[in-house]
Amino acid sequence: MAPISSPASDAPPVRRPVAGLLLAAGGGRRLGGRPKALLDFRGRPLVENAARVLREGGCGPVHIVLGAAAGAVRERADLAAYETAENPDWAQGMGSSLRVGLAALADSGAGAALVSLVDQPGIGAAAVARVIAAYEGGAGLVAAAYGGKRGHPVLFAADRWAAVAAGASGDRGARAYLEEHAAALTLVECADVAEPYDIDTPRDLFRLASPGAPRAGEGQ
Numbered sequence: 001m002a003p004i005s006s007p008a009s010d011a012p013p014v015r016r017p018v019a020g021l022l023l024a025a026g027g028g029r030r031l032g033g034r035p036k037a038l039l040d041f042r043g044r045p046l047v048e049n050a051a052r053v054l055r056e057g058g059c060g061p062v063h064i065v066l067g068a069a070a071g072a073v074r075e076r077a078d079l080a081a082y083e084t085a086e087n088p089d090w091a092q093g094m095g096s097s098l099r100v101g102l103a104a105l106a107d108s109g110a111g112a113a114l115v116s117l118v119d120q121p122g123i124g125a126a127a128v129a130r131v132i133a134a135y136e137g138g139a140g141l142v143a144a145a146y147g148g149k150r151g152h153p154v155l156f157a158a159d160r161w162a163a164v165a166a167g168a169s170g171d172r173g174a175r176a177y178l179e180e181h182a183a184a185l186t187l188v189e190c191a192d193v194a195e196p197y198d199i200d201t202p203r204d205l206f207r208l209a210s211p212g213a214p215r216a217g218e219g220q
Helices: 044-057 068-075 094-104 126-134 158-167 173-178 201-207
Strands: 018-024 062-068 082-086 112-117 141-146 149-157 186-189
Touching: 018 044, 018 094, 018 126, 044 112, 062 068, 062 094, 062 112, 062 158, 094 112, 094 158, 112 126, 112 158, 126 141, 126 149, 126 201, 141 158, 149 158, 158 173
Parallel strands: 018 062, 018 112, 062 082, 141 186
Antiparallel strands: 112 149, 141 149
């Protein structure tokens, strides 16, 4: 008689959900003090698109870190479907927002955090889904790549959060951590489904009206 195998023993381990972490606290210094979360994108605040991209790409829950003009963002943007946290030190740079966001996820039960930036509307749900797929395949440190160059979104397994937060400072965010752990980083090419441009200066604002910037869910 052939031995009876247990299906459960052959199945890959089930990984805990991936939480989306959207950093949307910046004050838009190079945009003349216009908070990026409130920039108009197809008739709605830009933060709504960025949060929706995370959800449609497979993240759950989705947490948003607000900062500059947080009250106005809460008033104007429909964020009822998401968790929000406020960074009172947002002017110190992206690192402080990353620390606030990871702290907010501590009791979420998520197995990983996928970090994205509010000012990159060219990155849609398809790129998010590819990064999550790498995590579900066993990787614990993942980043989207564009022509082989590391970009966003970036995913950190939960056992890395403390070290990432400890090293996050200024506008470098997790850059130092990623450079230090480059050997463990899985890069997932996304140049065929996303464009990693930033909305940083008035010269970039035309991109918010560009038909080339994918809507959430497009390009999958």
